[in-house]
Amino acid sequence: xKSLVIKNGIVLxxxxxxxxxxxxxxxxxxxxxxxxxxxxxxxxxxxSTGKLIFTENGDKVxxxxxxxxxxxxxxxxxxxxxxxxFSAYVEGELITIKAxxxxxxxxxxxxxxEGSMEVTGEKAK
Numbered sequence: 687x688k689s690l691v692i693k694n695g696i697v698l699x700x701x702x703x704x705x706x707x708x709x710x711x712x713x714x715x716x717x718x719x720x721x722x723x724x725x726x727x728x729x730x731x732x733x734s735t736g737k738l739i740f741t742e743n744g745d746k747v748x749x750x751x752x753x754x755x756x757x758x759x760x761x762x763x764x765x766x767x768x769x770x771x772f773s774a775y776v777e778g779e780l781i782t783i784k785a786x787x788x789x790x791x792x793x794x795x796x797x798x799x800e801g802s803m804e805v806t807g808e809k810a811k
Contacts, residue, residue, distance in 0.1 A: 717787060718747060718765060724807035726796055733776065738807065751776075 722738040736753040740763075749760040751774055763772040770792075773782045783805060785794025790809040795802045 716742075718770060721810040722792065722807045723810055724805055726803055726805045728803040729796070737810070 718740050719742050720740060722740070724736055724738055726734050728734075733753060736751060738749060738751055738760075740747055740749040742748075747763045747765050747770075749763055749772065751758040751760065758774050758776060760772040760774050764770065768787045769785070770787065771782065771784045773780055775781075779798055782797045783794060784797070785792040785805065785807070792807045794805050796805050
């Protein structure tokens with residue numbers, strides 16, 4: 687009887703951890719969804735500022751990069767707590783952006799074939 691209570695307690699604890707984890711992850715996704723203004727000061731001028739636009743599609747986050755009038759689809763968007771990672775093709779060059787959110791700002795890096803550079807941003811109001 688005692689082992690049954692312990693097993694049920696463990697199962698209940700694991701279930702609660704999964705529910706709380708899912709709610710926490712959902713809240714972080716909601717924090718990411720929206721428009722973010724970015725700056726990459728070491729990028730070529732035409733790419734040094736723009737917008738990252740994140741949307742929620744079911745249980746996935748999708749997005750696009752908007753540079754002036756051009757829009758580039760994000761690929762493989764991954765959200766892990768306060769970290770986000772995605773890639774995109776810019777003029778045939780695959781870039782990968784990895785960033786960490788801190789309230790309404792983010793800092794991160796853009797990796798490309800010749801190295802990496804800093805990127806920062808702020809959620810649009």
